[in-house]
Amino acid sequence: MTISLKMPTHNEQVETTSQTSTNGKFAIEAKNLSIYYGDFKAVKDISVSIEPKRITSMIGPSGCGKSTVLRAFNRMNDLIPISRAEGEVLFHGQNIYDTYVDPVQVRRRIGMVFQKPNPFPKSIYENIAWGARVNGFKGSKSNLDQLVEESLKGAALWDEVNDKLHQSGLSLSGGQQQRLCIARTIAIKPDIILMDEPCSALDPIATLRIEELMTELSREYTIIIVTHNMQQAARVSDFTAFFTIDENRSGYLIEFGSTTQIFTNPTQKITEDYITGRFG
Amino acid sequence: MSSINSFREQRKKEKEKEFSSNNLPKRHLIGRIWRYIYTLSTFFGILILAVLLLDIVNDSFGYIAISEKVPVATLSADGTPLEMMPKSQLISILKEHLSKNRIKTLEKAKPLDELTEEELIAIIIEDVVQLQIEKVWGLYDSIFRKDEINAFMAQELPEATLTFTHWLDRAFITSPQSSSALYAGVRTAIMGSLYVIFITVAVAFPIGIGAAIYLQEYATDNWINQVIETNINNLAGVPSIIYGMLGLAIFVRVMAPLTSGALFGYPSADPNNGRTILSAGLTMSLLILPVIIINAQEAIKAVPNSLREAAFGVGATKWQTVWNHVIPNAMSGILTGTILSISRAFGETAPLIIVGATTYITFDPDGVFSKFTSLPVQIYQWAARPQDEFRSIAAAAIIVLMVLLLALNTTAILLRNRFSRRYQ
Numbered sequence: 001m002t003i004s005l006k007m008p009t010h011n012e013q014v015e016t017t018s019q020t021s022t023n024g025k026f027a028i029e030a031k032n033l034s035i036y037y038g039d040f041k042a043v044k045d046i047s048v049s050i051e052p053k054r055i056t057s058m059i060g061p062s063g064c065g066k067s068t069v070l071r072a073f074n075r076m077n078d079l080i081p082i083s084r085a086e087g088e089v090l091f092h093g094q095n096i097y098d099t100y101v102d103p104v105q106v107r108r109r110i111g112m113v114f115q116k117p118n119p120f121p122k123s124i125y126e127n128i129a130w131g132a133r134v135n136g137f138k139g140s141k142s143n144l145d146q147l148v149e150e151s152l153k154g155a156a157l158w159d160e161v162n163d164k165l166h167q168s169g170l171s172l173s174g175g176q177q178q179r180l181c182i183a184r185t186i187a188i189k190p191d192i193i194l195m196d197e198p199c200s201a202l203d204p205i206a207t208l209r210i211e212e213l214m215t216e217l218s219r220e221y222t223i224i225i226v227t228h229n230m231q232q233a234a235r236v237s238d239f240t241a242f243f244t245i246d247e248n249r250s251g252y253l254i255e256f257g258s259t260t261q262i263f264t265n266p267t268q269k270i271t272e273d274y275i276t277g278r279f280g
Numbered sequence: 281m282s283s284i285n286s287f288r289e290q291r292k293k294e295k296e297k298e299f300s301s302n303n304l305p306k307r308h309l310i311g312r313i314w315r316y317i318y319t320l321s322t323f324f325g326i327l328i329l330a331v332l333l334l335d336i337v338n339d340s341f342g343y344i345a346i347s348e349k350v351p352v353a354t355l356s357a358d359g360t361p362l363e364m365m366p367k368s369q370l371i372s373i374l375k376e377h378l379s380k381n382r383i384k385t386l387e388k389a390k391p392l393d394e395l396t397e398e399e400l401i402a403i404i405i406e407d408v409v410q411l412q413i414e415k416v417w418g419l420y421d422s423i424f425r426k427d428e429i430n431a432f433m434a435q436e437l438p439e440a441t442l443t444f445t446h447w448l449d450r451a452f453i454t455s456p457q458s459s460s461a462l463y464a465g466v467r468t469a470i471m472g473s474l475y476v477i478f479i480t481v482a483v484a485f486p487i488g489i490g491a492a493i494y495l496q497e498y499a500t501d502n503w504i505n506q507v508i509e510t511n512i513n514n515l516a517g518v519p520s521i522i523y524g525m526l527g528l529a530i531f532v533r534v535m536a537p538l539t540s541g542a543l544f545g546y547p548s549a550d551p552n553n554g555r556t557i558l559s560a561g562l563t564m565s566l567l568i569l570p571v572i573i574i575n576a577q578e579a580i581k582a583v584p585n586s587l588r589e590a591a592f593g594v595g596a597t598k599w600q601t602v603w604n605h606v607i608p609n610a611m612s613g614i615l616t617g618t619i620l621s622i623s624r625a626f627g628e629t630a631p632l633i634i635v636g637a638t639t640y641i642t643f644d645p646d647g648v649f650s651k652f653t654s655l656p657v658q659i660y661q662w663a664a665r666p667q668d669e670f671r672s673i674a675a676a677a678i679i680v681l682m683v684l685l686l687a688l689n690t691t692a693i694l695l696r697n698r699f700s701r702r703y704q
Contacts, residue, residue: 079585081500107592107593108594118584118589134595134596184590184594185594187594
C-alpha cells in the first residue's frame with residue numbers, strides 16, 4: 001500500500017498518520033544511498049531500514065556523515081545547493097527523491113529537531129501555530145488553541161509555559177527551547193521525527209528530560225536520533241546504526257542492529273573499538 | 281616553619297621574575313599610544329564638524345544695513361506712517377511712483393481697488409521703497425565688533441538703517457523663492473525635495489528589496505548572477521552626475537510623454553519636456569538602488585540559517601519561509617541601508633541639476649508632473665550668487681536641510697528599532 005505524497009490537505013494528513021503502523025514493514029528505508037557535496041562523496045552506499053515507532057540512533061566519529069544521512073531523510077540537504085543524492089530513500093514505498101515528489105511535502109511528513117534549539121523569534125503560541133498555519137490549518141481559533149495545548153503537553157512543556165504563551169519563545173531556557181522545537185514538530189503530526197544531536201547544547205538535567213520525552217514520543221512516532229553521546233544511544237534507542245569514515249573521508253555504514261546487540265555483541269571489530277572508547 | 285616560608289618567598293620571587301621578563305611595559309605603552317591616536321582622530325572629526333556648524337550659524341544671523349531707494353518718510357507730506365493711510369492714498373502713492381506699464385501689469389493680476397491695505401503696503405515696500413541690502417555682517421562680528429559696525433555705518437552708509445536679522449525665521453520657511461534675499465524662502469524647495477524623495481523611496485525600496493531577495497535566496501551561483509552582483513557593487517560607486525545623464529537621456533527625453541504627464545492629461549504638460557518631479561524621483565531611485573540592494577543583501581545574509589531550517593522543518597515552502605521569517609528578521613538591517621540611501625538622495629544635487637530642477641521657481645509643486653526645485657539645488661544657486669545676503673540665506677537653507685535630514689533619519693531609526701524589538 002502506498003500513500004501519495006502529493007496533493008495533501010491538513011485533514012487527510014491526520015487520517016494517514018493513523019495508518020502508518022499498518023503500512024509496510026518499515027517507517028523509512030535507505031537503499032544504496034550516496035550523497036555528494038559537489039565532487040566530494042560525503043556518504044557512500046548506505047542501506048538501512050528504520051522500524052516504525054521505535055527509536056533508532058546513529059552514532060559514529062565526527063565527519064562520518066550521520067547528520068548528512070539524517071538530513072537526507074527529509075531532503076533537508078536540498079538547502080545546500082551543491083549537494084545531490086544517489087540511490088533511494090523509500091517512505092511508504094515511495095522514493096522521496098523521485099522528481100515529482102515535492103520536498104516541502106516530505107518535510108511536512110518527516111519533521112526535524114536541530115542541534116541548536118532554534119525556536120522562531122515569535123511567541124511560544126505562534127511558534128507552534130505557525131507550522132499548522134503554513135500547512136493550511138483551517139480550524140477555528142479554539143481548534144488552534146487546542147492544538148497548541150496538545151502539542152505543548154506532548155512535549156512536556158505545557159505546565160511550564162501555560163501562563164506565558166504570548167512571551168517570546170527565545171525567553172525560555174535552552175532545554176525548554178528544545179522542547180518547544182519538539183512541540184512545534186509534533187504539532188504538524190509527522191510520521192517520523194528526525195533529531196540531530198538534540199541534546200548537545202543542553203545540560204544533563206535538560207538532556208534527561210528530552211530523553212524521557214523521546215521514549216514517551218516513540219509510542220506514536222518513529223524517531224531517528226543522531227548523537228555523539230554513546231550512553232545516550234544506549235539509554236534511549238532500540239536500534240543503533242554505526243557509521244565511520246573510509247580513507248577518502250567518505251562516511252559509510254559499518255553495522256546496524258538492535259542497540260543491545262551493537263553495544264554488547266558487535267559483529268565488527270571497529271564497532272567494538274569505538275563504543276568501548278578505544279578510538280574516536 | 282621558617283624553611284617553608286623562605287621557600288615560598290623564593291617561589292614568589294621566581295614568579296615575579298617570570299612575569300616581568302616579557303617586556304610588558306613596552307607592550308602596554310604601544311597600546312596606550314594607539315589609544316591616544318584613536319581618541320585624537322575622533323576629536324579631530326568632531327572639531328571639524330563643529331567648525332562647519334559654527335560657520336553656517338555665523339552666516340545665518342547678524343546685522344544688515346538696509347537702505348531705501350525712496351525713503352518711506354518722503355512718501356507722505358505730513359509724515360503719516362503707511363499703516364495709518366487710507367486705501368485711496370496708498371493707491372495714489374503707487375500711481376505717482378510707478379510707470380504706467382507696471383500699474384497695468386498689477387491691475388491685470390487684480391484691480392488695485394480690490395486689494396487689501398496690507399497687500400498694497402507690501403507692493404509699495406517692494407516696488408516703490410525698494411529696500412536694498414548694502415552690507416551683511418555675520419553673527420560673530422555682530423556680537424563682538426558692534427563698535428566697528430557702528431563706525432562703518434556712520435562713515436560709509438549714513439542713509440542706511442542697521443537691523444539685526446534672523447535669516448532663518450518662520451517667513452523663510454513658509455515663503456516661496458524670490459529675487460530679493462529679503463523675501464526669499466525655501467517652501468518651494470522643501471516641497472520639491474519631499475516630493476522627489478517620496479517618489480525615490482516608493483520606487484527604489486520595493487525594487488531594491490525584491491532584487492536582494494532574489495539574489496540572496498533564489499539565485500543559483502552561476503556566472504550570470506555573479507556578473508549581476510559585481511555590477512551592482514560597481515554601480516554603487518558610479519558618480520551621481522552619471523546617473524543624472526542617464527536620467528536626462530531616458531526619463532526626460534525618451535520617456536517624456538510619460539514623465540511630463542501628457543499621457544495622463546496633466547494640464548500644463550509639454551509632451552517633449554519631461555523635466556518633472558517624476559523624472560527626478562526615478563533618476564534618484566536609480567542612484568540609490570544599488571546601495572539599497574547591497575545593504576538588503578547583507579541584512580538577509582545575516583538572518584541565521586537555523587531559522588530557515590526551522591521553517592523548512594515544519595513543512596513551510598520557500599516563499600513562506602522568506603516572507604514570514606527572512607524578511608521580518610532582515611527588516612531592521614534593510615531599513616538601516618534605506619536610511620543611509622535616503623540621506624544621500626536628499627542631499628544629492630548634481631543629478632537634479634542635470635535632470636532639470638529649476639533654480640528659480642515661485643510656485644509649489646502640485647503633483648508628480650510639476651516643475652520643481654529642491655533644497656540642495658536652491659542652496660547651490662544661492663551660494664553661487666555674488667551678493668553677501670544670498671550667502672546668508674544659503675546658510676539658513678543649509679540649516680533647514682540638516683534639520684530635515686535629522687527628522688527623516690530619526691523617523692527611520694525609530695521605525696527600525698520597532699522592528700528589531702519585535703523580532704528579537
